[in-house]
Amino acid sequence: QVQLVESGGGLVQAGGSLRLSCAASGRTFSSYAMGWFRQAPGKEREFVAAISRSGSRTYYADSVKGRFTISRDNAKSTVYLQMNSLQPEDTAVYYCAADAAITLHSDGGRYDYWGQGTQVTVSS
16 A cells, blocks of 8 residues: 655646645555646546656656656655646646556556645636
C-alpha cells in the first residue's frame, strides 16, 4: 500500500503560481512512477503530468506544457507540481497518483494509488 497526501492548493489570481506537493508513505517511493491529474466540476478527470521513478523522464498534457513542471525528491518521498501562469481554466481538484509500471501513462486507470486531492482555484 502507498498513502498519498497532497498539499499546496489554494486561491490564486490569473497569472500567478502555486506549487503542489504530494507526500508518499508506505512502500518504496522510488518504485513508482508518479502522476498528477485534475478534475473540474462537471468534467472528467484529466491527465496533467507524469514523472518516471528516477525523475529522468517527464510527460505533460498539451494544455499545461511550458507552464507546469513536475519533479520529485525520492529522499523525501515527495512529488511536486510547479504551476506557473495559472489561468481560470486550471481551476480543479488536483490529485497525485502512483503507478508501479515503468512506462509513463496518461490513463488514470493505470495508476494504483491515489491521494485525496487538493483544490486549486484561479480567479480572473
